[in-house]
Amino acid sequence: MDTEERGGAAASPAAAAPAGTSPANASRAGEWQGGGARTGARIPRQLWVEEPAIRRRMPDPVRTAAVRAVLIMSLTIIQAMVAFLCTLAGSWLAFPMVLSSVAGTVVATWSVLDVWVTRQVWNQRNGVVSVPSSTARRMRRERRAARRAARSRARGEARIRRRGEGRLSRA
Numbered sequence: 001m002d003t004e005e006r007g008g009a010a011a012s013p014a015a016a017a018p019a020g021t022s023p024a025n026a027s028r029a030g031e032w033q034g035g036g037a038r039t040g041a042r043i044p045r046q047l048w049v050e051e052p053a054i055r056r057r058m059p060d061p062v063r064t065a066a067v068r069a070v071l072i073m074s075l076t077i078i079q080a081m082v083a084f085l086c087t088l089a090g091s092w093l094a095f096p097m098v099l100s101s102v103a104g105t106v107v108a109t110w111s112v113l114d115v116w117v118t119r120q121v122w123n124q125r126n127g128v129v130s131v132p133s134s135t136a137r138r139m140r141r142e143r144r145a146a147r148r149a150a151r152s153r154a155r156g157e158a159r160i161r162r163r164g165e166g167r168l169s170r171a
Contacts, residue, residue: 059126065118069111076104 058066083097127136 059122062115062119062122065111065115069108069115072104072111073108076101076108079104 057063079097080101083094083101086094086097127139
């Protein structure tokens with residue numbers, strides 16, 4: 001766009017906004033560009049803005065245990081609410097629902113403990129990798145070094161065996 005063309009374009013967002021749009025809304029939303037009414041150019045606002053994750057993703061076993069616990073807890077809350085409403089209504093279903101709500105509370109508590117135990121087991125088996133000097137990384141490094149040394153020893157022994165094959169004497 002040349003300087004002459006810019007001079008002919010609308011200078012304010014109010015003039016560039018279509019009829020029915022207030023100048024404050026047009027400038028705040030950033031949807032309309034100067035000269036947008038004349039050219040029909042519209043800059044769409046994004047509906048979804050990708051942001052980097054603040055925390056790392058939970059390990060799969062921990063996440064499945066957490067989802068299971070949330071489902072069980074929500075079902076238990078619904079069951080307790082139904083038991084309460086049946087009690088208010090004086091229904092014969094109130095007593096069995098109260099008993100099942102108590103059992104559901106026990107199961108929900110167990111499922112929350114399962115999430116905690118699963119998380120502890122995961123951390124114990126795989127180590128905490130949030131700190132660079134963690135014990136798990138050091139142990140993994142030592143295991144890798146031991147594997148490398150074993151492979152190089154096996155290669156060396158195979159090389160020695162191959163050198164001696166096919167000959168009766170070295171002379």
